[in-house]
Amino acid sequence: MELLVNLNIIYVNAHFLKWAFFIYHSVIDSNLFDIFVAMKEVDYIIVGCGLASIAFCEKLRANNKTFLVFDDSSQQSSIVAAGLYNPVILKRFSEVWKAKEQLTLAMPLYTNIENELKIKIDYKLRILRRFTSIQEQNKWFTASDKPSLEPYLALQLITNNNKEVDAPFGFGEVLHAGRLDTEKLITCYKNFLKCKEQLLEETFMYSAFQTNEVDVIYRDIKAKQIVFAEGFGVKHNPYFNTIPLTGxxxxxxxxxxxxxxxxxxxxxxxxxxxxxxxxxxxxxxxxxxxxxxxxxxxxxxxxxxxxxxxxxxxxxxxxxxxxxxPTVKDRRPLVGRHATHANLYVLNGLGTRGVMIAPYVAEKLFELIEYNNSLDPEIDINRFG
Structure with missing residues (x-):
């Protein structure tokens, strides 16, 4: 009996070694690893889960695209952002770049997220610019006469009645402004993705990533495209670490x-x-x-x-x-396709105004990838050569 048991063990081990040998040579000789491990196929892999990534995910969801998001919580800029959105640069009383287009896209997107996740993140908020002199008041009135700023600057000055605030020259009020709770947005959106099994909370390993003309492969995941929305973390990305992100x-x-x-x-x-x-x-x-x-x-x-x-x-x-x-010297986002790998893209450089800019650049990148629409030269990474 003991001899029979030993022979059975030898047979099982030999059988296992035979299959292990076959699998090894199949992988090495013909790259047929997916015979034994089922590949998960999606349209997109997205690396990073900040404001830019969330806006792009919502664009994909609206167009019935499948995707997976990788995030290791290493980047904090979206989490620690004040979350204010307003269409005016209050230091110089000038219009924010493409303010109207950005607000037109951003406000419905955040409303949709609130409805989908059943949370409150968008708070309409009055923003008052404190004046330090009569000259600043005059500059405000001059700016409010410009057609591009007229919808956003209230003409009537506001007198300060709060004894705990020192504002003898009063305030000017910015219209169409508010605050987005970015920390709550990102936390809840990650939970939303986890429930749908669309979030992998781990560091994306560039060494485990392969690309060809048809698709990209990361371990057991195959995707048509990959979008890197890593914020300042893109500095560690060997494919996009040369883009001029100052931080x-x-x-x-x-x-x-x-x-x-x-x-x-x-x-x-x-x-x-x-x-x-x-x-x-x-x-x-x-x-x-x-x-x-x-x-x-x-x-x-x-x-x-x-x-x-x-x-x-x-x-x-x-x-x-x-x-x-993730700031850029010309204060414009960094969006575009890799120079030699056609299915690698970057979505970055939102700077200090990510709440407003994210939905705008997400739409432009989606249209580039899916419809081959040209990017605005002001946001295209190729503007730096």
């Missing part, structure tokens, strides 16, 4: 100020944005040399110092976060 670190404080009692945002030397329950976000800083996500004492002191120039009440700092924005 700008921003830091934001959350304060508690029970006596302030404002339900509008104020733009002065810094923004102060109401969150409810006497909480406010204060930001943001701009640091072009530090590329870490670590909050700094220097930035905290800078924000507190600037806030105290126009807020007179006491407050307590209860949170401090940082992230590196």
């Amino acid at each position: 700008s670190k921003g830091e934001i404080l959350t304060i508690k100020a029970p006596d302030l009692k404002i339900d509008y945002a104020i733009k002065s030397s810094v923004f102060i944005i109401p969150l409810g329950d006497d909480l406010y976000n204060v930001g943001s800083t701009y640091n072009n040399t530090d590329k870490s996500n670590t909050p700094t004492v220097a930035a905290k002191e800078e924000l507190i110092s600037k806030l105290k120039t126009f807020i007179t009440c006491d407050f307590e700092v209860i949170n401090h976060i940082a992230g590196v924005r």
Whole structure:
């Protein structure tokens, strides 16, 4: 009996080795690995899950395209963004690039996400620009006469009646503005993708990635296209690490100020944005040399110092976060196709206005891929040669 058992073990092991030998040579000699491992096929692989990626996912969903998203939460710029959207550059009283087109696409998209996920993320919010002089008031009126700015700048100045705010010259109000809760959006959208088995929470390994003229293959996943929407993380991407993404670190404080009692945002030397329950976000800083996500004492002191120039009440700092924005020297997004790999694309460079820009560039990239529409030269990565 013992001899029979041993012979059976030898037979099973030999049988296993025979199949292992066959599989090995099939893979090496004819690349037939998918005979034994079923490949998961999708239309798109997307790397990254920030504002740009979510806008592109929604475009794919609207057009019945299948996709998988990879994200390892290494990039924080969308999470730590203040989330304000407004069509005016308040430092110079000038229109945001393509503001009308961006708002036309962005507002319905975020409403659709709210309805689909049954969450609230878009808060209509008055934004008041604090004037520091009569000259600034005059510049406001001059700007409001321009046809491109007239829909966005209220003509009537607002007098300050809050004793905790120092604003002797009053405010100008920006119209069609608001705040998107970007942290809630990204957290809930990731959960939404996980429920649909469309999110892989892991680092995308470039070394495990292959591409040819027909498709792209990543481990056991086959896709027609791959879109890299990695934010500043694209610097580690061997296919797109030469695009001129500079990066700008921003830091934001959350304060508690029970006596302030404002339900509008104020733009002065810094923004102060109401969150409810006497909480406010204060930001943001701009640091072009530090590329870490670590909050700094220097930035905290800078924000507190600037806030105290126009807020007179006491407050307590209860949170401090940082992230590196994917900024570009010409302040335009970076969108396009790889020079030699026709099914590799980049969606990046949203800078400080990702809430408004993301839906616009997502649509333009989708139209490039699916319909071969030309990109606006202002956003095409080829503008840098």
